[in-house]
Amino acid sequence: MVTEGGHLGEYDPSVRSALLAEAVHVVRAFGFAGAHVVIIGGLVPSLLVPEPGPGLEPHIGTQDLDLCLRVALVEGEVGHYERLEQTLKAAGFRPHPHSSWRWKGGVTHPLTVEFFCPLASGCAAGRLYRPGGVVGGKLSALVLSTGTLIDRDFVEQEVVVELPGGGGRTRQRLRVAGPAAYLAAKVDALRNRLKNKDAYDIVWMVESWPGGQAGLALVIRQSPIHTDPLFQQALVALAQEFADLDAAGARMYARFMSAPGVDLDQSARRASSAVKLLLAELAPARL
Structure with a gap:
């Protein structure tokens, strides 16, 4: 049974800009590691096609932020994951119970961040991965069979947003799945x-x-x-x-x-x- 994402009535296009601002807030907080994450979820269509042609409806939007970690992070040390986790916690995010790849937070608008990664050594698609092994409550990523394609095919899009919580206007380059x-x-x-x-x-x-x-x-x-x-x-x-x-x-x-x-x-x-x-x-x- 479909529990979410089943019907367009579940989505509110008016919050699209607020969700994008929350997403930028998260990526900026990652610092250097932000250059090694690629947006892959429901934000992608409106980032790739920000202004549909005449007679075409804008994309309905999304309810979460899906990020695919690039190979540089996946094959790196567990310290990279620990720094991402510390950043998430400092930004007010907490892991979902029993779902260490899903983190929930947001400054002014609720946002769930989901982490994915390419196929890793000894870990099949659909399994959780963390360098050195998955640890309960610690950040991990869900392995995608198409993750290696995302690692090679992405574009950079510059967006202008008003950061949540009165953070002011900023320009941010985001890496987005091609x-x-x-x-x-x-x-x-x-x-x-x-x-x-x-x-x-x-x-x-x-x-x-x-x-x-x-x-x-x-x-x-x-x-x-x-x-x-x-x-x-x-x-x-x-x-x-x-x-x-x-x-x-x-x-x-x-x-x-x-x-x-x-x-x-x-x-x-x-x-x-x-x-x-x-x-x-x-x-x-x-x-």
Whole structure:
């Protein structure tokens, strides 16, 4: 049963700027380590496409901040994790009970920060990782099978925010998952958890990218991970999940967008068509 991320009614677009400000506050607090974390979650679409074209709705937003630690931190000493943990605690964050990879806090708006990392030696995807071994109550990261793609495919975006708690206006450069890595991570998430919003995030970016699917396909082909077998597997999975209106991804999108008077089949068909058009644009380069 879907407990969160099941329907667009759970999200409030008006708090998007407040959540971004909280996210900047966290990344700034990390100092040097902030250069080794990549934003991968629900903040990504609006950071990659801050102003959708005419007739396109802004992204619905998010409820948390997902960060993927880069290899430099994952393969480093446990001291890196300890410094991140100390910073989180100093900023008022505390770990969720029995979930050392999820920390909850926020200055003026509630924010949950979730930590992920690439595959680590001796640790499979879906497991928790911390150099030297996981310790109860100590910061750890959830291993992502697509983490190595994120480590290679990210962009830097500069944002201007009003820091929470009267901290004043600031400019901050954030490392954000590139569109190819983001799609791969979202497809992986869609297949491994019951969260309809994963399908929405995919379809929104596919439809809203400047230049449409052709524009997005061009950027993906230029990505350093485009020919990586792991990314190519993600494209195969994407095709399967949105193969037609009855495919799982298409139905998840329809359920997320459901509302009185909205035909579920029509919504699912829209999702399938949007993704298939992107894949058609990518097909010549993949043959």
